[in-house]
Amino acid sequence: MKVRIGGLNEMSLIDAEGLIAYSIFIQGCHRRCEGCHNPSLQPFEGGEEMDTSEIIDEIWRNRDYYESVVFVGGEPLDQPESLKELLKFVNGTNMEAWLYTGYYSDEIPADIFELADVIVAGPYIEKYKTNGFPASANQVIIDNRGSKNETIGNI
Template sequence: MSKTIRLSGIAYESLVNGPGMRRVFFSQGCNHNCKGCFNPDTHDFNGGEEMDMDELIQDVLGNSMIRGVTFSGGDPFERAYQFSYMAKIFKNNKLNIWCYTGYTFEYIMSHLESNNAWKELLSNIDVLVDGRFEEDKMEDGLKFRGSLNQRIVDVQESLKHNKVIKFKEYEIK
């Protein structure tokens, strides 16, 4: 029996959703409804298309140009069970994983004990771009995020220290 995930779309070769050539999976479904969201089509949980996760995974692993995977949205944490399944396989295959969410790292951490899928997803993410998009904090030239309030979090270091450690590889404006 195949496993499926509801996606709003896929960017097959992206250079703007994290470092290097990446495959980007856009989750279908978001409860944040941020004013000015650049992707409002992803909010409806019933929109998009059901896709076979194993086929999506094999397609990524079969492309030697892909250096990493990004989960965007919608909000991937709304489909954490499915994204954690994919993330674990990608991580085992040495791919770098970035994830965008409207939730803050602190909010996610405070809900891990009651949400195993969030815990599993977070444990397989390298970088989390967290926080809701805030239209009044949008600024041209921000790298890998839409508004100044969003942080680029080094997830594994943050988990080790139990506090937010910003990803240092990039200068953050």
């Protein structure tokens, strides 16, 4: 399955709150949030088209180094089928799946919601900028790692 990406960060320590992460920057975002951290990822025609199997193979080869795989954008939910395929792969490993989305939690499709271990949900709103995590105070962090879904914070 094809996915359009704006880049891969093969060793991130910031995208998953200190976990060693492989971050996938999904290309394209319909939201166009003012003050977006990644405006170059907004156009759908940008980036590079890759096969999800290439990304899966790369992560699998280096799986001993990663604690998490992070899906960020752009807007990962604008490519839902490839996102689901990649999330399902991560679920079959000992790594955590982190999803950053501009969608509110009740807008996230249930099949994607249940595949992500941690979700940072909500659009970036510049007037609520935090200079921390999450990036704006309206965003929530949803922790699906335990036995029940729990909102663990918003600022």
